[in-house]
Amino acid sequence: MPDMKLKLKIWRQKNAKTKGSFVSYDLDNVSPDMSFLEMLDALNKRLVEAGKEPVAFDHDCREGICGSCGMYINGYPHGPVPGLTTCHLAMRYFNDGDSITIEPWRAKAFPVIKDLIVDxxxxxxxxxxxxxxxxxxxxxxxxxxxxxxxxxxxxxxxxxxxxxxxxxxxxxxxxxxxxxxxxxxxxxxxxxxxxxxxxxxxxxxxxxxxxxxxxxxxxxxxxxxxxxxxxxxxxxxxxxxxxxxxx
Amino acid sequence: MNKILFSAVSKKFVMALAGLFLLLFLPVHLGINLMLLKDDPQPFNSAAHFMATFPLVKVVEILLFLTILIHVVYGITLQIQNWLSRPVRYEVSNRSETSAFSKFMIWTGGSVLIFLIIHFFNFYFIKLGLVEGDPENFYSIAWQLFTFPGYVILYWVCFILLGFHLFHALQSAFQTLGLKNDFWTPVIRGLALIYAIVLPLGFAVIPLVIWLFK
Amino acid sequence: MITLNAKIPEGPLEEKWTRYKSTTKLVNPANKKKLDIIIIGTGLSGAGSAAALGELGYNVKVFCYQDSPRRAHSVAAQGGINAAKNYKHDGDSVFRLFYDMIKGGDFRAREANVYRIAEVSNQVIDHYTALGVPFAREYGGTLDTRSFGGVQVSRTFYAKGQTGQQCLLGAYSSLNRQINAGTVTMFPRRDMLDIVVIDGRARGIIVRNLLTGEIERHSAHAVVLASGGYGTIYYLSTLAVNSNASAAWKAYKKGAAFANPSFVQIHPTSIPQLNEFQSKLTLMSESLRNDGRIWVPKNKGDKRPANDIPEEERDYYLERRYPTFGNLVPRDVASRAAKERCDAGYGVGDTGLAVNLDFRDAIKKQGKKVIENKYGNLFEMYQHITGLDPYEEPMRIYPAGHYTMGGLWVDYELMTTLPGLFSIGESNFSDHGANRLGASSLMQAAGDGYFILPNTISNYLSGEIRTPRVPTTGAEFDEAEKNAKERIDKLLSIKGKNTSTTFHRRLGKIMWDYCGMTRNEEGLKKALKLVDELRKDFWSDLMVPGEGADLNQELEKAGRVADFMELAKLMITDALNRKESCGAHFREEYQTPDGEALRNDNEYSYVAAWEYNGDNEPILNKEPLKFEFVELKERSYK
The missing domain is CATH 1.10.1060.10 (Alpha-helical ferredoxin)
Incomplete structure (x- = not known):
């Protein structure tokens, strides 16, 4: 499968006190073998190298067992494939040219801390x-x-x-x-x-x-x-x- | 004590019990309504009279109104809490594959409540003497109502919505009461489907039959 | 120069621990609540010890970098946890477990410690069972076991492929019970930045609150590191990506000796790297080797799909080389054999850096259903990650950095060479010698935490009952906090062009190439130079955006990578020093004619405990290993 181009729309919020908003990014060269988090790593690398703050998200084991990661992807928590955590969601499940909206968990009991990180x-x-x-x-x-x-x-x-x-x-x-x-x-x-x-x-x-x-x-x-x-x-x-x- | 009565689980428990009680009342009501299909108003009117005057029914009636009140008040409370539990909504609405009926319980329930209020104006308040009319001849009031196409359409819409409400309600009540497992769940689902179709259909055919054949 | 006193109790092997427990000094219950203990890490050892120490009545403060203690990387252990219960009646015993560990560790571990962990292993199973850990069971209701890499008895208790998760959640629940009881206070989302030493004793820590960026001071009568291993030094490893060596490294720089840093286990069955942004190598449980057969094509560069290669053109190299153990040889042996085949040009897949793990025969013999029952979740995980179906074609696997046997040097009481600083679980060096056997890490971490440390720490704390609660206002705290802040400012001020991840990836590549599965003098010396250059680059070309006083994940990473750069040098130095091959440490110069590890017991039967020496070369301290109860033997799995 060739690399993909994606349009990302990601919730950015500096901290719990400030108001957040969606920011759009175009991302090229996404390999279908990447995990969803690795796709975000690629975006973050670009942002950091330009001196900008990367998208903050919780993650740790990256093998689907620690429960750290979690984001609301195109209307699905952990994305559209059942039985997978975000870190295990391969980009293979998306298509070239897809638009992906990424939001933090939304709940009164889970206030947003920063970007996609919730408490x-x-x-x-x-x-x-x-x-x-x-x-x-x-x-x-x-x-x-x-x-x-x-x-x-x-x-x-x-x-x-x-x-x-x-x-x-x-x-x-x-x-x-x-x-x-x-x-x-x-x-x-x-x-x-x-x-x-x-x-x-x-x-x-x-x-x-x-x-x-x-x-x-x-x-x-x-x-x-x-x-x-x-x-x-x-x-x-x-x-x-x-x-x-x-x- | 407060914590027991108003915990997330108890509130649902009360909702479920109240709902199930209301479910028992519906077939009784339907049974009486089916007498409207007879050309002779007598059986229907006597049934209505019996329901209006028999002392035991009076007691049940109070219980019924209390149950409706509890079901409505708890339902609204739960719904408000649920709305408040997610103050910031998602940009993309949830696409999880789930029972659609459960998502609209407050709306289907609300429509049934509105119908119930109209229904009270048409019948129950007459009995109480709050609205003008002959409490001894509900048969002709009902027949008359069914001659208004607007009323019948409203009546049908409300019963379709009631069907939606019942379909989720029955399954949900059993789940809330803790009666769910791999064997019973499909059985309950089947029963809920039958109940949710047969009951509203029973009510809905009455004006249809009257229109077509009477 | 420090002195290494292992404090091994006198007496026969099987009586040492009992004697120790009967004679160690205790702290009376009224005094316990006046004593503060800090614990870093909430894995099996950290959460377990916090719970046990809380139960005893000490005042415990626990720190972890994750948002919740339940996420510590013990959670990811798959295969199981060993214990010498002998439920299968197959000749197991405490001594046999001890012996398997000593032999598996290639005679580079301390007898007394290893025997003790084998001894408490049974208590660990009892305790977890009582805590509600749903281990696999037989139909009669008793606990089931399975046999696991490198041993001939069935002593591994398991909960499907999620034993680590279940044990960790058990430990987390007992930790929660103590938080509820008020004996333990939990501090999540904290990175330990330094240890505070007052009058030669560990008295506190400096942490960064990862949510606010605030630098906090915490004091205690004793500090316990349960901070895990440093396998992420390879960047790509089976560890959680945020696992790090910083706490142990800071302890080293404050006077705790670091033992055998070059002893790193490379796990043979991980999913190979698939893309350049890959951040993690996912493990496929070792239990797969019970039914899967490992092979490569007999012909170099055979690029046919695996299923098209006929039986006679397949080289089941483990079965060929090790007829007795076959596919079940210990991890280090299996990993090296895979590397050997791939280096020789027989590897499979696009990169040639993979071997086949084939279930064809197992499915034929036992039926798909049975295989699905045993490994269904692993197969599914494999398919999701690679897009390939292991029921239809062989899995592709390759070794990956996994577990660090090296760690802080500790004595029999699990105390480091810095008085008052203890180290438990993977963060210490103690029980696995030069190679760890499968399902022994959960056992050791839980044993250390629940059953060993609570007994040994009282010996130290009994001398502390007259020390009042340590204030956090002293000069030592000021100094440590100042240093921590200065380093943060420095990292933020470089404003170069490359991310800390880029540097980490480069460091990992150097370590993997020259200080990984096999090592040689030339390569190690080259690696020293490369790491030095990389470190200079790091401190001049790093980019960390954002501020210190905020949630800043790039800053967190940068601090960890900076420490890895320093640790890398110590690992290489240790690997250079050890001119022998033992366990996971394979020096190409020292091998038998048929390519097996060649130990040198006369010169290297010691623990290399490295002492920090400022900007100068670290000082090597040697703890000689005496084998009184077992005979030193060549470790053969043929």
Whole structure:
């Protein structure tokens, strides 16, 4: 495949206090083998070499697992290919001459810090409130003393693979964090180790979630469609059940 | 206590329960309305009379109005919160493949509410004596209304929108109540589809039949 | 000159740790909350130790450069985590795990430390399981294991291809529990710029708040570095692109010796470079070698599509050279063999810098379904990145910089040569010798963090209970902050033409070419010169736009690259000094006639601990390695 030419329209915002706006850039020589972030690297190289500030975006592992990256690309969080994070989105999925609009995650609970970087610390606060099993180092029993059915364990794993990127909130028309919270609740609800504190956990996490300014779930399912780890909506149903059980 | 009643999960729970209760009422209403198709006004009018006077129904009626109120107030509250949770909108609107019906619940619900208010002026307020009319002859009021093409079109539009509302509402309610898994989800979806088509269709055919055959 | 005292406890190997724990000094609970501990990094070792120290009642402050502790690069480990549970009843034991690590590390690690990590490995699995880490299970409900690169027992616990993520999230959850309890305070988006030393002891750090650019001072009674490895010195590596050596490097410059810096593991199975802007090499888990067969064409420059090359024209070179271990030889051996074939002109793909990893036979034998179950997510990832379907044609793989066995020198207590400064996880040098075996990094990081450091740090802190909370106003803090600010100003003021990434890429190329999978004296000497030139260029032609008092990612990168330039010289110096081949360190001058590593135990059975010496050449300190419990052997996988 030959190199591509792209028209980029990127949200630029100096910091949380200033107003941002879209800036357009033309970018040539985009190789289809590049990742989306490498395409932005190429743009940034050009900007920096001209002494201009590059487009700021969060990124780290660049292999789809740390959850740092995330941008809203042409109306899709993490871009149009399901099951991929932005760093794994190859430019192969775009065409020569495409216009690409890149926006930061938009949510009251995720204020913009700079350009495409948003503050996702609300997620950490929810986890701090109760996303754990209270076991002290040294207190654990022999691992095989706890038997867990393979089916349940695999199901717990499917919930546990959430990377905390925030695409669920970004895609939800209500900016709700229910999929994120439900993934953690589900992981622990499915395992015997998590049952002891199940009630306190779900209460604490929902209380904290409500404090952070996320919207309410309307069972639309955009979160499930856009989750790069394809975490299922059934987790939210389980979260609801766990919550009712807690009262 | 506040936190329990007004948490994001509880609000949805209340919405779902209220909605499901309203879903139970609709078939009853439809059953009575179908009597409009009889040439004899008597059965319809007696049913209406029964509904207006039987003490137990009175109790249910209060419950029903309360439920509507809760459903509406919670629905509006949730919607306002949802709007506020994204103060800056996206430039390109979301293109995720999702249930379109869920995105317009406030609008489909709102239309149904407007219809409900009109409906109150036409019938319920007469019964209460707030609007002039004969509470013992709703049959002829209904027949008369169906002679206005404007009214019938409004009536149809509202029932189509109600269908949209119900289709998402039923599935959503079960999800909110925590009844979702790989087995039940398709079943519930199927039931929701049937309910959302059959019920509004039942209401909508009445003026059609009256026009065509009466 | 520093003295290296490894403080190895007396007694038989299997009793050392128990004896140590029973006799080490403790801090009473009332005093613990008066003692502050700073931890840099929130990976498996950092988050684990923060949680464990918080649970003990110390007052802990944790720093990471990411926006959340959950993003530390432990998250990316795929294959698994070792433990000597012997659940498979296949003859495993603590001693065997210890022995495999010593042998795999080519007899360049300290016996007592390695035995201890093997010993605590079982506790790590118990703890993670209790924390709700969803490890793979058997149908009966017990934990499943698999065998993993370079060993003959099945001792690797795993959670599909995301073991690191699951373990890290477990560690993150225990960290969160302590944040909730108020024993741990979390400081995300901070870059450590310097260590503050007062009266010869580590007493604090200078950090830059990456959001505001503000320079902050934090003090403590002890500082723990859990800042990971420095594999990104190659620019292209399997590490997170922001992983860096700066914290360890600053510690080195403040008096902590740096051990075996040239010991870097090159992972054999990464997706090869595809474009010139490539920023990262994505790993394909080593577990793929359990079923995939590695081959290149027998004929030089055979450019036919892989599927068109008949069986008899394929060279399964690992199976040919190492009939016993075949495709499962340790990483260093597999990587070098791939390089050897490609250098000889047998490589595949456009660049010729790749070999085939073929699942054709496995799919034929076990069925596509089974292979999909085992590796589905990896295959999918491969297809997304390369556009090629590994079910239909062989994967193309090539080695990539992966893990650094070298790191800060630590004694048995995991303390560096700078009193009060500890180093855990990949940031220290301790347990993997000259080569790390697969699935041992998670084990070591978690073991260090949860079960070793909390026991050893009390020995130091028991002497600190009379030290009041350290003020951040002293001259040492002023000085460190001033230096940090001056460097930032300098980086910002060059206003040259090239980005720090451009320099990083150039540095990486030099290191990869001359101080990578194989090294030789001539090349290393050339590399020293090249790095010196590049460094001069860097300080005169760097462009960092923007300001210091703002979120400035170019400035962050520039500071890290500046440190890599200095570390590169130390790596090369170390590689030059070690005139033998051992583990991942392969000096071309020292090899057997059939191309295997040739160790020199008489002269090089030591840890090279380099001491910073200002602008002069670093000073080499040697910690002799005594093997009392194992016999030194040639490491053969034939």
């Amino acid at each position: 996702r610390s609300a997620f950490d606060r929810i986890q701090v409130a109760g996303g754990f099993i209270s076991v002290t180092a040294g207190a654990a029993a022999e691992a095989n003393a706890i038997l867990v059915s393979k089916v349940k364990s695999d199901e717990a794993f499917d919930s546990a693979i959430c990377i905390g990127c925030g695409a669920c909130v970004a895609s939800c028309k209500n900016a709700s964090a229910m999929l994120f919270v439900s993934a953690k609740i589900s992981q622990f609800a499915l395992l015997p180790q998590g049952k002891v504190e199940a009630k306190a956990r779900v209460r604490a996490m929902i209380r904290e979630m409500d404090k952070q300014g996320f919207g309410n779930c309307s069972n639309t399912g955009a979160c499930e469609a856009q989750c790069p780890k394809q975490i299922k909506l059934t987790n939210i149903a389980r979260l609801n059940r766990e919550y009712y059980k807690a009262y």
